[in-house]
Amino acid sequence: MKKRFHRKDVADIMDNAARSYSEIHYDRHMEELRRLHKGAYDYAIDAGPHKWSRVHCPQRRYRLMTTNVVECINLCLKFAWQLPLMTLAEFIRNMLQKWFHDRHTNARSMRHRLTDVAHLVILKRVKKCGYMTVNAVDWNIFSVRHKGKLWTVDLARKTCTCNKFQMDFLPCSHALAAARYMTLSIYRFIVAKRESHCFHCCREWNLDFTSLCADYYKRETLIDAYSVPIMPVGHPSSWVVPFDIAA
Ligand SMILES: [Zn+2]
Ligand SMILES: [Zn+2]
Structure with a gap:
């Protein structure tokens, strides 16, 4: 544009x-x-x-898949296009091998159940929910007041009237406020003090709020995506080539 x-x-x-x-x-x-x-x-x-447009998009395209893979690879190969075909193929294979390994290592080094990016988004939203007032409507439905506006969150259906929750598959700040409210009220009834691990994201709350997030945002999913290594192809002399192709 x-x-x-x-x-x-x-x-x-x-x-x-x-x-x-x-x-x-x-x-x-x-x-x-x-x-x-x-x-x-x-x-x-x-x-x-x-x-x-995000509201009109029939699929959940935005946020989940915002990086354009093709453009990214084209950019990385900007200068490599001049190489002979076999060298280019090996260049690409080698690049992917490195990418997969780096991303796999990076994913495994993350400390939270969500990926680092998702974790940061959630942290930001958690900070906001301190300023919200929550009232329970039902076991799963809550009304959340923030800056004079009123939102309705349904934790079971994973929706909020702000639409972010159901469109991103990641809880909005209202949903987090509602989840915390719900957990704290359960907490008061049932649980004594627990050992705290990571205060905001994982284990502190009795309700594991990562269950409110789609699998796309989870560390395990990211690790799985890169778990199959790109193997070297070896020296051409060791390749088994069918007779009709070799000829
Ligand atoms: Zn954590
Ligand atoms: Zn919301």
Whole structure:
């Protein structure tokens, strides 16, 4: 968008619209865009909001898979394209071998049940929930008040009226406030003081709130993704090549 229209303000509004978690916010940003730049607005609508807007995207595409793998690999091979084909193939294989090993090691070194990135997002949200007031509606349903606004969280269905919880598959700050409230009230009834491990994320709360997060955000999933090593192919003289291909 920025390249096409050469306007940072246009690109920023588009970005806000694309990242909106609710139709109301989306509509507000799009109205802003329409008034600012009709051409950009028409272009975005023609392109189809289901392709770029989070609220309209039929799949859970955003946040879960935000890195474009193809572009990333292209960038890494910027200079390698000039190599002869066999050397290039080996270059790519070697690069992947290193990537897999580095990422596997990195994932295994993480100390929390969530990945480091997810853990940081949760920590930030946990800090916010200290300022919220929670009231129980039901065993799983809570109303959460924050800065004059009222949100409804359903911990069993993993939803919140702010939409973040069900769209990211990661609890929003309201859900964390509700989870903490629920845990503390269970805590008061049942459990004596426990040994604390990591205060915010894992074991301190009786309710393991990582159960509110999708598996995508878990350390184990990341480790599994890189668990199969990319093996060296050995020297060409040791390869078994079928007769008709070798000829
Ligand atoms: Zn932890
Ligand atoms: Zn929420």
